[in-house]
Amino acid sequence: MMKFHFEKSDRIRNKHSGQVDESNSGQSGMTSAQHTEFRIAGISHYQSAASLCRIGDSVELAPEPTNPYDPDAVAIHCRDRKIGYVPRDLALHVKNCLRTNTTSAVILEVLGERRDDFNVGIQVRVSSVFS
Secondary structure, eight states, rough: OOOEESSSSSEEEOTTTOOOOOOOOTTTTOOOOEEEEEEETTTGHHHHHHHOOOTTOOOEEEEOOOOOOOOTTTEETTTEEEEEOOOHHHHHHHHHHHSSSEEEEEEEEEEEEESTOOOOEEEEEEEEEEE
């Protein structure tokens, strides 16, 4: 599940991407924020680390330009351990946000059960502030 939304005024929805642009065009000195929500990809390979994550934990986003599967890959780390990746269809967008904006990310939801074989999924929100 992916969601995009911005905070502030002048709401415009891009029918192709689903992004909502709520910029403050015309208001000097104002900022806007874009929020992107998604479930972490590849988390099944990092269940041990993912099981330690809690709602509200900050996560680090780290581009992996040498990733052999996707040069636009963005790894997600929680408590200094990799827990997966930004989904491929959002990776370039998130990578660009990291390069050009103040960006932060937090765990919104931990899904599944913590049992012997683990079965954890994690919903993340990435927020980018534009000036």
